[in-house]
Amino acid sequence: MSLTTRHRSADPTSAVVVERLTKHYGSVTAVDDVSFEVPEGQLLALLGPNGAGKSTTIDMVLGLARPDAGRVSLFGGSPAEAVSAGLVGGMLQTGSLVEYLSVRELVTMVASLYPHPLPVSEVLELSGTAAFADRRTNKLSGGQTQRVRFAIALVADSDLLLLDEPTAALDVESRREFWESMRAIAARGKTVIFATHYLEEADAYADRIVLLARGRIVADGSTTEIKAKVGGRTIRATLPDAGLAQLAVLTGVTTVDRQGDTVTLNCADSDLALRGLLDRFPAVHDIEIRGAGIEEAFIALTADDTTAERQEI
């Protein structure tokens, strides 16, 4: 039953296949019909605000939660098979460490569970835990604990790595160091899925972003595509005599809104939109352009349930 040699799915390059995954907790639908495929070697960000269903999705991919509907396949097998074959490593969002053990002892113990672990000393260096490796786990700060969790995930040297909010509790400098280590890991051809609610983090380090909101995928694409969508700019201007429909068809504009004489244009490409606006409506004045915040963008993308269907980009 253990996968000593990898079972390959029909598509030989898929590390993870998630099909129509759904999970309810009571009356709350935590994950709603989520599907995505992750090719081997990809660094995928699950981006979304708190409560978007990122952790629940990760739990189901790892086999820690059972989906109410849908299916997860890891390297062509079930999560349980992949886990027992040592193909999966994970860094969970919560979780105390084992008391009465030093960091080194703990990492060594976890290493012993896997078929081909990395050398412990190398992992301690890579995870930034070497400096306090002989300290007991109950004597660590929040940031240090988070690094130890990372070390535990790394030492497996597994083909698939799932990281749930890996940089929570880390300061800016530690965060940068963390991602440097992560890049080194990704360079070995590992498949990495990480959950985050920082757009910048997803942008800087992921090959691809799956954007989740209220349990659904609202966007799925390369970082540039997603950034255009959620990181778009807003043009506000005074323009009394233009119809909303005329404004909405301008190139680069996604949605429009009017309050009195003021129109608001949400843009994927504000440069193009502005050229079109000045061209078609010379009377426009008091033009203001600002970048949309990530929270506003999330709200914009998920505000209307009828349009919250998965939008292909």
Add this chain to the structure above:
Amino acid sequence: MGATYLRSEVLRSFRNRRFLILSLAFPVVLYLTITGPNRHHSFDGVAFALYFMMGMAALGTMSSVISSGAVIAADRSGGWTRQMRITPLTTRSYFGAKVVCGYLRALLTIALLCLAGTAFGVRLSAVEWLTVLGLLLVGLVPFAVLGIVLGHVLSADSFAAAMGGIVTLFSLLGGVYAFQLATSGPLFQIMRALPSYWLVQAGKAAVGGGGWPAEGWIVIAAWTVVLTPLAVLVYRRDTNRV
């Protein structure tokens, strides 16, 4: 089971010094203080020093193996169980290591009490000592399983209190404290149906190199057979709930 994994669980178990020392000291101190004035008496047909040695061994070892459940409860409460479940570690190894740690603590308790017993004149042949040891180890099996059950139904915070109550109940009814609650009647039948009773009786049974009567073996086996599926059930419920 991997040696490194087992070693780390043993380290973890034995580095909790305060817990270890207190749990070892309690039955030994009780034995020394109570056996002193009673050392020339006999009880239940054997020397008091032997009977009470077994009583305190039963008390200490029951606590030792049940307290493995406290570690399971702590792993669950803290979320470490989830982390372990995404490693190739098998459920069997995980529980196996906890039980081994419980038995190691139990062996330490037994060794201390046998030394104390010897100091108060308990003299057994090598075969008798080994029989005592063997019967205790077998008689602890249902308590080890009980520890796993409790580890899944109790939180880390409530474990100590619940275990205290359960061990006290098994001790009183099992005759651990060397006073006769009943020698016949329904209460006596209840006492004889408890595994703790047979832990205490292991001393008497070993004298002359015998073992428990069939009744003793049946009680131990029955408790194990009933508790094991319960342990599987609570484990399954726990993993599905997450």
